[in-house]
Amino acid sequence: MYTFTNDERQAIVDAYFASVEPFVLKQFPKKLKKKYAVIETLATLFKDDTVYSELDVNEILKPVWHDYVMLRRFMVDFALLTRTKDGSEYRKAKTLH
Numbered sequence: 001m002y003t004f005t006n007d008e009r010q011a012i013v014d015a016y017f018a019s020v021e022p023f024v025l026k027q028f029p030k031k032l033k034k035k036y037a038v039i040e041t042l043a044t045l046f047k048d049d050t051v052y053s054e055l056d057v058n059e060i061l062k063p064v065w066h067d068y069v070m071l072r073r074f075m076v077d078f079a080l081l082t083r084t085k086d087g088s089e090y091r092k093a094k095t096l097h
Helices: 006-016 032-045 054-061 068-077
Strands: 017-020 023-025 081-083 090-092
Touching (some): 006 017, 006 032, 023 032, 032 054, 032 068, 054 068, 054 090, 068 081
Antiparallel strands (some): 017 023, 081 090
16 A cells, blocks of 8 residues: 655654554554554554454554554554454455565
């Protein structure tokens, strides 16, 4: 969707994360490109070839930001996580590295 240089990505991480080990957001960006960078960074919390329930996804994202539902929604909207129509299963997208 977007491409970032290493310097751009690091600047976004520095601006929006209070901590990266573990991930904790200090604020959520307003601009779409920066939102994508933040959400793409958070997608690294999920393992390839693993099926997650909605509860699993929520538990992973809760420590990151108070509105973890919004984070989950952006992950799906940005196609970084896929989900079944009924929302019972989530998977990390295959195209994500």
